[in-house]
Amino acid sequence: MSRLVVVSNRVTVPKKAGDAPAGGLAVALQAALEERGGIWMGWSGNSSGDREPEKLDVREIGNITYALTDLTDTDVEEYYHGFANRVLWPICHYRLDLAEYGRKEMAGYFRVNRFFAHKLAPLLKEDDIIWVHDYHLIPLAAELRQMGFKNKIGFFLHIPWPPADVLFAMPVHEQIMRGLSQYDLVGFHTDFDLDNFGGGLVREGIGERLEGGKKFSTYGRTFKGGAYPISIETEAFAKYAVKASRNAMVKKAKESIEGRDLIIGVDRLDYSKGITQRIDAFEQFVRLNPAYQNKVTYLQVTPKSRSEVPEYEQMQRTVAEQAGRVNGALGQVDWTPIRYVNRSVPRPLLAGLYRLAKIGLVTPLRDGMNLVAKEYVAAQDPEDPGVLVLSRFAGAARELTGALLVNPYDIEGTAHAIARGLSMSLDERKQRWEKMMNHLLEYDINRWCDDFLKDLTTD
Numbered sequence: 138m139s140r141l142v143v144v145s146n147r148v149t150v151p152k153k154a155g156d157a158p159a160g161g162l163a164v165a166l167q168a169a170l171e172e173r174g175g176i177w178m179g180w181s182g183n184s185s186g187d188r189e190p191e192k193l194d195v196r197e198i199g200n201i202t203y204a205l206t207d208l209t210d211t212d213v214e215e216y217y218h219g220f221a222n223r224v225l226w227p228i229c230h231y232r233l234d235l236a237e238y239g240r241k242e243m244a245g246y247f248r249v250n251r252f253f254a255h256k257l258a259p260l261l262k263e264d265d266i267i268w269v270h271d272y273h274l275i276p277l278a279a280e281l282r283q284m285g286f287k288n289k290i291g292f293f294l295h296i297p298w299p300p301a302d303v304l305f306a307m308p309v310h311e312q313i314m315r316g317l318s319q320y321d322l323v324g325f326h327t328d329f330d331l332d333n334f335g336g337g338l339v340r341e342g343i344g345e346r347l348e349g350g351k352k353f354s355t356y357g358r359t360f361k362g363g364a365y366p367i368s369i370e371t372e373a374f375a376k377y378a379v380k381a382s383r384n385a386m387v388k389k390a391k392e393s394i395e396g397r398d399l400i401i402g403v404d405r406l407d408y409s410k411g412i413t414q415r416i417d418a419f420e421q422f423v424r425l426n427p428a429y430q431n432k433v434t435y436l437q438v439t440p441k442s443r444s445e446v447p448e449y450e451q452m453q454r455t456v457a458e459q460a461g462r463v464n465g466a467l468g469q470v471d472w473t474p475i476r477y478v479n480r481s482v483p484r485p486l487l488a489g490l491y492r493l494a495k496i497g498l499v500t501p502l503r504d505g506m507n508l509v510a511k512e513y514v515a516a517q518d519p520e521d522p523g524v525l526v527l528s529r530f531a532g533a534a535r536e537l538t539g540a541l542l543v544n545p546y547d548i549e550g551t552a553h554a555i556a557r558g559l560s561m562s563l564d565e566r567k568q569r570w571e572k573m574m575n576h577l578l579e580y581d582i583n584r585w586c587d588d589f590l591k592d593l594t595t596d
């Protein structure tokens with residue numbers, strides 16, 4: 138079996154072999170690397186200031202070599218905050234209005250990708266399989282090809298891929314499409330993303346879809362494309378949630394809601410997550426259903442993210458003000474309708490809260506997949522499961538058809554779905570939940586990893 142080389146913007150390095158990594162993705166990638174032996178390369182998350190980064194920080198742990206590099210302040214500003222987070226992120230989440238194009242940032246993005254390729258090159262063997270992750274590193278294969286590497290190289294995009302009209306508004310779209318054409322397999326979360334990619338090639342007259350959409354031909358190359366819905370460690374997470382429900386913090390949280398129905402929202406603070414629309418929907422729900430006054434608690438857990446980007450800083454204020462305003466308008470002396478927690482919570486507490494909640498409110502305006510939706514389902518009690526209210530614009534909606542699907546822009550529609558979820562019969566809740574849980578047990582994170590690697594390694 139060939140060695141596997143994983144390249145991602147950030148790398149999860151365990152302290153010693155066998156240490157459990159934090160997220161499902163890191164678990165699956167480490168398992169695949171451990172099995173085949175391999176390298177995980179990426180940015181350390183640290184800056185070398187204005188000096189060129191020193192040589193790679195290489196650590197051998199078990200069967201895996203972790204290779205990390207620092208980046209200069211300018212690199213971090215231009216490649217990461219600049220182009221990745223201020224152009225590609227909004228464009229791929231259909232937010233043309235938020236993209237900020239700067240020549241410096243665009244050049245920085247391609248420069249840092251070349252830098253990664255040059256750092257990686259000396260570590261590579263001829264038959265290594267290379268798996269590149271996410272929007273930060275699209276041009277990496279093109280750089281490696283230019284240096285003469287003929288290895289199998291796969292790319293997986295962890296965010297959505299937009300339709301042609303959105304994508305082609307980005308000044309460097311041609312270099313980005315050309316960059317993707319240098320891979321042997323380009324993976325997306327859903328068939329919709331895949332269609333957007335293929336449709337874009339055809340619409341612009343720069344390529345074709347072959348074999349019913351499983352292959353593409355453009356810029357003189359033919360390569361595979363596929364939909365691989367990322368997932369969680371379903372079985373492990375379900376067990377974890379049972380254990381978590383006995384946790385002291387969860388018991389305290391349960392006591393504090395005093396028998397009210399819990400509605401939960403868990404998201405990084407990001408404009409793609411639809412948090413302001415969700416708070417509006419909750420407010421509407423209470424106004425339209427006064428019988429629920431003092432009978433529900435909506436808990437929104439939202440850690441800060443990307444505070445260096447102005448839109449995120451602004452959003453932090455907007456959401457806090459909005460939650461305060463709704464509490465002021467609807468609250469009573471003995472009832473705070475919205476509890477807003479602006480930080481990360483420990484995983485046992487999170488799992489226990491999911492299990493406690495009657496409604497999981499997951500309403501992004503656009504999301505590649507949304508793992509919170511899958512975690513919420515996995516955490517439920519099979520004898521008394523809660524209801525998932527899910528945006529049709531999350532990738533997860535393609536699979537979790539037992540959810541109440543909503544259009545997050547339709548505030549009243551979401552308010553009605555909350556009311557419907559809270560009054561749903563046990564039979565219907567069980568039926569809907571079982572359908573979703575069975576799917577997630579089959580399509581877990583290991584399945585995602587295996588399916589991608591199988592398609593990358595076979596012709």
Ligand code: ADP
Nearest residue numbers: 403404405438439440480481482487507508509
């Ligand atoms: P994204 O990758 O855009 O942040 P996902 O929903 O796909 O969105 O993944 C988010 C991950 O981060 C989930 O595994 C979720 O449990 C975790 N997470 C999100 N918010 C919190 C929080 N407040 N505390 C702890 N973990 C969180």
